[in-house]
Amino acid sequence: MGTRLPVIFQAKQIIRRVILAPIATDVPKGHFAVYVGDNQTKKKRYIVPIAYLNQASFQQLLSKAEEEYGYHHPTGGLTIPCNEDLFINLTSKLNST
Known part of the structure; x- marks a missing residue:
């Protein structure tokens, strides 16, 4: 349980930066934008x-x-360095739980 607390703290730091950054008007309340892709793709x-x-x-x-x-x-955004298909698969599983 002690190892999870630092991860949550780090996640809060990331969200604070995303919230304090210029916010696009198309992000609904309770959501945030991420940029997904490995180094070779857009x-x-x-x-x-x-x-x-x-x-x-x-x-x-x-x-x-x-x-x-x-x-x-x-770039100022939260960028996740993973394959787009992996991200879609993961978020699909999170949506179904």
Whole structure:
């Protein structure tokens, strides 16, 4: 249980940066935008519910994003470095639970 607390704290830090960044008008309340794609492909923007932050599998993606980009990514958005198909598969599973 002690290992999960730092991950939640890190997720909150990421969300604060996303919220404090210039907000697009097409992101509904209770959601945030992420950019998904590996280094070889163009990044695609997705709108995801904040509730995903409580899911261990999504927290793993956030940890991977921190390892790859850190918290100060030059584009200003939250970028998740994974295959788009993997992201869609994961979010589909999260939507069905």
